[in-house]
Amino acid sequence: MTSAENTSENSKINYKETLLLPETTFKMKAGAATREPEIEQFWDDQQIYFKAQEQRKASGAEKFILHDGPPYLSSDKIHIGTALNKILKDIVTRYQYQRGHYAPYVPGYDGHGLPIENAVVKSIKGGRKAISDVELRQKCRDFGAKNLKGQETNFKRLGVWGDWEHPYITTDPKFEATQIKAFYEMHKKDYVYKGLKPVYWCSHCETALADAEVEYDNHTSDSIYVKFAIDNSSLKPGQEMLKDASVVIWTTTPWTIPANLALSVHPEYEYEVFEEKISGQKYLVASELKEQVIECLVKELAKIGKQLEPTLEGASGKVTASNEAPNKGMKLLNIQAAMMSMIKPLNESTFPTLAKIKGKDLEFLNAHHPFINDRVVPILTGRHVTLEAGTGVVHTAPGHGMEDYVICQQYDNGPLKNNPIGIVSPVDAKGVFTDKAQEPRLIGQHYSKGNEIVIEILKEKGALLGHRKIDHSYPHCWRCHQPVIYRATEQWFISIDKIRNEALGEIKQAKWIPERGEARIASMVEGRGDWCISRQRVWGVPIPVFYCKACDKPLINEKTTEDLYDLFCKESSDAWWAKSAAELLSDDTTCACGSKEFTKETDIMDVWFDSGITHTAVVEARKDELGEIPVELYLEGSDQHRGWFQSSLLTSVMLHQKAPFKSVLTHGFVLDGNGRKMSKSLGNVIDPNKIMNQYGADVLRLWVASVDYSVDVRIGDEIIKQLVEVYKKVRNTMRFMLGNLAGFDPDSHTEPYENLSDLDKYTLHRMQEVVSKLTEAFDHYQFHHYYQVLQNFCVTELSSLYFDVAKDVLYCDPENAPRRRAMQTVLYEVFTTMLPMLVPVAPHLAEDIWSHLQEEQKPNYGFDMPPVSITMAPWPELNQKYYKYDEREQFEAILALKYDVNRSMERFKEISYNLTSASDKKIEQLTEIVATIGAVVQNGLEPINRIDMNKTDLEMLFLCSEVNLNFEEDLDLSGYFGHYGNNSLVGEQYSIKCSVSSYSKCERCWNYRESVGTFADHPDICERCHGAVSEMPREAPVT
């Protein structure tokens, strides 16, 4: 180092101190785990939600009601799917509020039902029988209340705003009271009836079981082939080949044969009639299963008859049916092997096919029950019939099988309306045959003994074609582990037929988002059977019906319902269990038969009925707050097409003759990062609380906004990592603006639009474009478009372009320089426009930023004074003044040129780094480079020069030392780094020439400018910086 340099070094002014660098208290690091709860506390303390909604309501704003579907209170923690749902709802209500609507959100909870009851029962010392129904219900209520608190804490931590002080819960006394009223209304309108339906039944525990209470385990069953003789009188013309034939069925529950009321075939399968030559019998089975049936017949024939003996000998030459071989097991195997080898020849000669017939042509033929005299059963067609095992003909006993029941119901409600199949369930609660079995040997016997007896009877009647034991998976009671059965019991139903068309009409009226939801629910409503609403449980709302002790006639009327309503409002539905029928009924209650003694119905209502009537028990009951149905929106997971959407729609049509919603939005399920379902066993469960504690709720919310929720969505470490990056980008973008707005007084420093530069105007235009895009994205519930647009804007337009260019001016220009104030004007505009748009997705972040904005800088956002919370601020309107920008095309051409030039300069710099000669200069900064742009005169094309921007502005925009435009001549690129490009603005082709600036570096702004060195008092800085430094009130500090 020379002594001269040394001297100047010592006296060098620390120009950094003279710069106007960003200043803000807003931290780069979020510290969300502690900061977010503070913000939520602030919202709570300030009652922001209530104030905001109250204002809207008072001003008579149009309402937008999103009615909450109640999550089930089985746990005190929420899972990621619930978080997705709640966040989506919150984004919607917050946005709708911002758009000027009164958009209250009343969170709800579903508190009755089996899972809670079972969880509570499990915890009781001494088991279920140790406590009374009333005590059990109290425990269930407590359990639900505890879980409600837990879930509520989770939901609030997500940043969801709503009426947390007055949520609704289906176990609320008033709700329960309203529910029995609703039941009565439906009963009055004749939608409710009592009928038989098979349910899982444990004869050991003498109780009905829900599907969830059944475990599958191996069980050895008797499997039998049985023949049903076709009723010749039912044959249609052309079906003579079926005369005297027998339909063969296969079943693993012989004891249900007495309950057989029909046979089912598949409409599309091919069936065939074949003859067994030995006895001349004709059988009908599915073609594909014929061989299996024949195999069985052969064995049976071998067992019972001697007539096959000669054939056997003929086939094997050795093996006979007599006991010759010393090893019996070996012998049996040999016989079987011989049999197998005979099947094929037997198939062709001994069992010739007589005719083939399609399943649907068998429909409505009749067959005789094998041993119940006078019972003729019809053949039905159904797609539940399979060819996996059996004969392709299914023994159908609607009292003992779910599919059997469903198919019979379909026929009874349709083609067989006038001559219904009905249901026979000849087994009582203990599993003992009743006289409905119509067979003396069975009556009084337990069903488990029934198999043996039925087989014996079938043998006697000659209807048994085969019998063996099989091991298969069979349902067992989860409590006593005994096998369970399906048993038809009396249940309460809601008739769907009466409102089906009306419901379908309402489905059409509603808007389904995405659209395919409409077809999904419509097909379900079209095809569904009646709704069984009774459950044989304790934790729920009772079916409010009494029965006369004398004549068993049910009792429910206006009076009994009103009395119960009043009582339930006071004491909750617990009163039903706490009080006797006499106490529940008024003294003068008398049955038509004259009796005054009554019993209570013991069943409760399906929880889907509870939640299904929230349109009445919540929306209508809180009319002042929520208005009337239909509400604007229901928003739930796509599984609710079968669940809540349907139960709500059906009950609403019955009670109000209309759908409870105008629109229904559905979202998919949350899968792990690989698209797999989350499960404990796979260990891929993502806990929303963990994400919130680590990264904050806004990151989780940002995730919700980032994915296309209309299909299944994924979340995993990589995805979260990416979201954190985007969150930081948005945060830092806002922080940069906040810092550079220091010292900016919007009232006095705002520059008029006309004074703004092209880049300024362009940026404001782009900002408005974002407003327009985000508004459209939210109006169409396309939140992932919001995420993409917002991210792009922050990265591309702001960070990479505007901020990067603006930094020089913001930091180095004199504080009040017009172009600096102009840029602050732009920053202020962008900042205050963006901030409210962050609210729906990232309310904590928005609030945090707002709290770091200087009070005097806070805009009023349409209020008399700046809002306490940014979440109260309205959504920005499209500002036409800024949006309209006619020079966009031209400016974008200049930008394209900028990126071309920057690319060239970058390459130039890289090349300079690879130089080996010491005399060549290594370029450290782009600001050292001089870019000369020239047109290439080619093919006689005239170069165009329409760049309407002064040299200084171009240099600022291109971030280089100097820009020279030279369109007059074809540049000679030899010896320079050159680059050719295409740009409609500049010409068909143009060249960019890069060279090293001969000017000195300004020690203050680091630009290489001609003016550096021309000022005696500050020899190291440029003209602009000299001006800025001279303007400063005191001497710049010296290091």
Next chain:
RNA sequence: GGGCCAUUAGCUCAGUUGGUUAGAGCGCACCCCUGAUAAGGGUGAGGUCCGGUGUUCGAGUCACCGAUGGCCCA
């Protein structure tokens, strides 16, 4: 087993009525900056559009078959 849905770069998403060489941001690699600094800028590499067959002059886009995954039902 049935109904519905999804599959485009490592990730999240675009991709009009079928029409040039399939795009964006992030991430990644490399480079720069150290005056947004646990920040910022630049350059670049990434695609068998799930697979197959068909329709068409032409298919990411339309039709059919299949695979994988998901929801609902059985």
